[in-house]
Amino acid sequence: xxxxxxxxxxxxxxxxxxxxxxxxxxxxxxxxxxxxxxxxxxxxxxxxxxxxxxxxxxxxxxxxxxxxxxxxxxxxxxxxxxxxxxxxxxxxxxxxxxxxxxxxxxxxxxxxxxxxxxxxxxxxxxxxxxxxxxxxxxxxxxxxxxxxxxxxxxxxxxxxxxxxxxxxxxxxxxxxxxxxxxxxxxxxxxxxxxxxxxxxxxxxxxxxx
Amino acid sequence: xxxxxxxxxxxxxxxxxxxxxxxxxxxxxxxxxxxxxxxxxxxxxxxxxxxxxxxxxxxxxxxxxxxxxxxxxxxxxxxxxxxxxxxxxxxxxxxxxxxxxxxxxxxxxxxxxxxxxxxxxxxxxxxxxxxxxxxxxxxxxxxxxxxxxxxxxxxxxxxxxxxxxxxxxxxxxxxxxxxxxxxxxxxxxxxxxxxxxxxxxxxxxxxxxxxxxxxxxxxxxxxxxxxxxxxxxxxxxxxxxxxxxxxxxxxxxxxxxxxxxxxxxxxxxxxxxxxxxxxxxxx
Numbered sequence: 001x002x003x004x005x006x007x008x009x010x011x012x013x014x015x016x017x018x019x020x021x022x023x024x025x026x027x028x029x030x031x032x033x034x035x036x037x038x039x040x041x042x043x044x045x046x047x048x049x050x051x052x053x054x055x056x057x058x059x060x061x062x063x064x065x066x067x068x069x070x071x072x073x074x075x076x077x078x079x080x081x082x083x084x085x086x087x088x089x090x091x092x093x094x095x096x097x098x099x100x101x102x103x104x105x106x107x108x109x110x111x112x113x114x115x116x117x118x119x120x121x122x123x124x125x126x127x128x129x130x131x132x133x134x135x136x137x138x139x140x141x142x143x144x145x146x147x148x149x150x151x152x153x154x155x156x157x158x159x160x161x162x163x164x165x166x167x168x169x170x171x172x173x174x175x176x177x178x179x180x181x182x183x184x185x186x187x188x189x190x191x192x193x194x195x196x197x198x199x200x201x202x203x204x205x206x207x208x209x
Numbered sequence: 210x211x212x213x214x215x216x217x218x219x220x221x222x223x224x225x226x227x228x229x230x231x232x233x234x235x236x237x238x239x240x241x242x243x244x245x246x247x248x249x250x251x252x253x254x255x256x257x258x259x260x261x262x263x264x265x266x267x268x269x270x271x272x273x274x275x276x277x278x279x280x281x282x283x284x285x286x287x288x289x290x291x292x293x294x295x296x297x298x299x300x301x302x303x304x305x306x307x308x309x310x311x312x313x314x315x316x317x318x319x320x321x322x323x324x325x326x327x328x329x330x331x332x333x334x335x336x337x338x339x340x341x342x343x344x345x346x347x348x349x350x351x352x353x354x355x356x357x358x359x360x361x362x363x364x365x366x367x368x369x370x371x372x373x374x375x376x377x378x379x380x381x382x383x384x385x386x387x388x389x390x391x392x393x394x395x396x397x398x399x400x401x402x403x404x405x406x407x408x409x410x411x412x413x414x415x416x417x418x419x420x421x422x423x424x425x426x427x428x429x430x431x432x433x434x435x436x437x438x439x440x441x442x443x444x445x446x447x448x449x450x451x452x453x454x455x456x457x458x459x460x461x462x463x464x465x466x467x468x469x470x471x472x473x474x475x476x477x478x479x480x481x482x483x484x485x486x487x488x489x490x491x492x
Contacts (some may be wrong), residue, residue, distance in 0.1 A: 082428055082457055095457055101241040104217065108240045110457050111426045113282050115245075129241045132213060 021163070021204055022137040023049050023086065023106075025130045027123030027153070029056040029145025031173025033065070035193055036143070037072055040091060042197030045074035048204050049139075050086030052100065052108075052130060054121045056145070059097035068095045082110045094121035101129040117149040127153020136161030139200060143167045143193075145177025151184040158185050163203065165189045167196060213312045219259035220247060223403045226263050228428045231273055233347065235280055237434035273467060274350065282429065283319040283351050286364065290456065291374035293424070297327075298376050301451050302334045304480075311340040314418045314445065316409060317426035318344040321355025322368075325384070326375075327422065328398040333378045336403060343415060345407035356404045358394035362387055404422045409438050415445045424477075425455035432462060439463040443481065452479040 001095050017099065032055045040051070042204055055065060069091070070077040071131040080092040080100050085107050094100035099121050101109040109129075116122035127140055127150060140157040142150045144167060154164050169175035171192040182190060189201055189208075202208050220243065224235045226318040235243060247259060256262045266273050288294050307312050313331075315324050324344040331337040345354045369381040385392040407415065409426070421442050427435045442452055444464045452469065454477040460466055 081459070083432060083462070098457060101239075101240065101245075103241045109241050109243050110428055111282070112284060112428070112455075113242070114284055125245070129245075132241075207477075 019156060020206065021049055021139055023130065024139040024141065024200065025127055025132050026143060027054045027143040027150040028143035029147060029149065031144035035167065036069060036191050039197045040069055040073045040077060043075050046089055047075050047085065047086050050059065050088055051091040052086060052126060053091060054100060055125045056096045056124045057096045058117050065139040072102060080108050083107050092192055099125045100126060102133040104133055106133050117147060119149050122154040123150035124180060128156045129158040131160045131162060138162035139203060141165045141196065142178055144172035144174050146174040147177060148180035151180045154181050155185045156162045163188050165196060165199065168192045215376050215482055216259065220244060223259055223263045226267055230267055237431045238348055239429050239431060242429050244325055244347040250279045263485055264349050277348060280352060281348050284320045285319050287322045287368035288371035288375045291371045293476045294326060294330055294375035296478055297330060298334065300472055301480065306336055308419060309339060311336060311419045312417060313340060313420045315344045315416050316345055316421060316489050320351045321440065324355060324402060325358060325394050328402060331386055342400055342402045344404050347408035351404060352404055352406065358399060358421060359391050362390050362392050365392060410434065414441060417447055418445050419453040421446060422453040428458055436463055439452045439465055444474060446481045448481055448483045450481050452481065
């Protein structure tokens with residue numbers, strides 16, 4: 001598909017009282033801090049679904065990412081804890097050197113198993129497990145990065161009927177990761193970085209349908 | 210999705226078969242984790258379904274041994290999380306030095322890197338000679354590797370860095386001899402270590418420990434099993450003994466939480482409280 005032009009999004013199937021979406025997952029690598037700041041700081045405090053995030057980091061890095069982002073956002077940003085149930089208005093970041101996973105009962109799990117795509121945390125691991133847990137009620141977002149992590153995971157989100165959003169590679173610090181995601185999946189939206197948050201807020205309000 | 214439900218059911222039956230046939234109990238492990246490991250084996254060996262794999266497990270003990278390696282996380286390194294070892298040096302060793310004899314249990318030791326790291330640390334702190342380290346795992350294959358103490362040489366650079374960051378006082382090269390593409394850990398580091406088969410899920414108390422190290426093991430268990438294992442640790446620790454968990458294992462869920470003092474929050478190092486009557490120790 002041509003980038004920057006939204007393809008036909010999924011039809012809104014929600015009736016009264018049921019939400020079309022119940023969670024959002026995001027994956028970023030090189031250049032990710034700025035991208036995450038841009039998106040998360042633009043979300044309203046009452047953002048209706050939880051956000052789960054993998055940002056590639058050095059395994060030795062101090063756990064400052066959540067703290068930094070939390071100061072700049074209206075939603076609450078914190079490091080993910082095992083067994084907790086993600087809540088609306090909150091963003092959960094995979095701790096350095098742990099994979100973040102979603103269980104079938106939608107609680108979070110952490111793991112120190114092998115690196116996937118040379119990464120721990122790996123975006124694919126989060127996306128694949130979240131896709132199974134949330135099915136078509138999931139939004140997956142692939143952001144800037146210099147590797148192909150997230151592509152496989154986005155494909156699984158699509159397979160389960162979720163909505164796939166990719167940062168326009170031309171607006172990415174590192175284009176490879178969003179480019180790889182676009183090449184491997186018929187994604188629903190490819191949009192510039194600054195338009196991702198408005199797009200997602202719109203998706204939750206049933207627009208773009 | 211029906212497919213998904215069927216697959217989850219197939220995994221449950223596989224775990225049941227493993228338990229009934231071999232006695233290893235994975236039924237209370239985190240499902241997302243197990244599923245990834247099982248799917249990986251399915252893909253690698255080309256099974257059409259998980260049920261097909263279950264058949265193979267029942268009939269073929271060698272295949273089960275391979276699957277067992279898949280199901281446990283054996284990724285580890287020397288002085289992994291150097292700040293943890295630094296905290297042990299600075300906050301725990303002082304207490305350990307007050308005992309004439311020190312028993313340390315490394316539960317879920319996998320291929321033994323953490324055991325050798327602790328042996329080095331205790332040696333440098335001058336208390337190795339009166340220590341006994343019990344290194345346990347349920348997996349015989351990795352336990353054998355731990356016993357041998359032979360590791361790939363290409364990891365040594367990273368291990369050396371970890372060792373230095375952990376507050377190591379010598380040259381890491383003092384602790385191994387290199388030959389071809391492998392290193393053999395110094396025999397002295399094994400002298401005070403007993404390697405033993407122990408399964409946290411099905412086996413019992415391991416008595417009177419001064420320190421228990423079990424990092425990133427119960428993270429793969431469900432809450433119910435986590436609680437049971439913490440109980441096992443509490444019963445295996447002396448009063449005033451130390452319990453070292455992984456950085457993301459807070460234990461706040463445990464009914465024993467108020468019997469523990471968190472002495473290092475980041476590294477999740479706990480000290481078991483003395484009984485209420487023993488006031489001098491609780492000051």
